[in-house]
Amino acid sequence: MMAGGLSETKPATPEVQHIVNEVKQQFESRVNRTYGIFEAIVYKTQVVAGINYFIKVQVSDADYVHLRVFQSLPCENQGPSLVSFQTGKTRDDPLTYF
Structure with a gap:
């Protein structure tokens, strides 16, 4: 994978679920609501300075x-840290850069 480009879509791993768990509170405070389900499904990565x-x-x-x-x-x-998010997505919506 080249720096700056998005990786292919991969199934979520325990490491990715851990990241999601760590930013759940940041997300919930920004949307002013709580969620009982918060399960990572798939992910992509982009290498930057991190x-x-x-x-x-x-x-x-x-x-x-x-x-x-x-x-x-x-x-x-x-x-x-939670940088950005998009709500109102479905299982079939592709992950794209935002």
């Missing part, structure tokens, strides 16, 4: 959101 994760997350039986999460380089010792 990694941008584009993650499709299931939030109810039929509703999904797309999250853009920045994970800084390990030497910076910082947790993931």
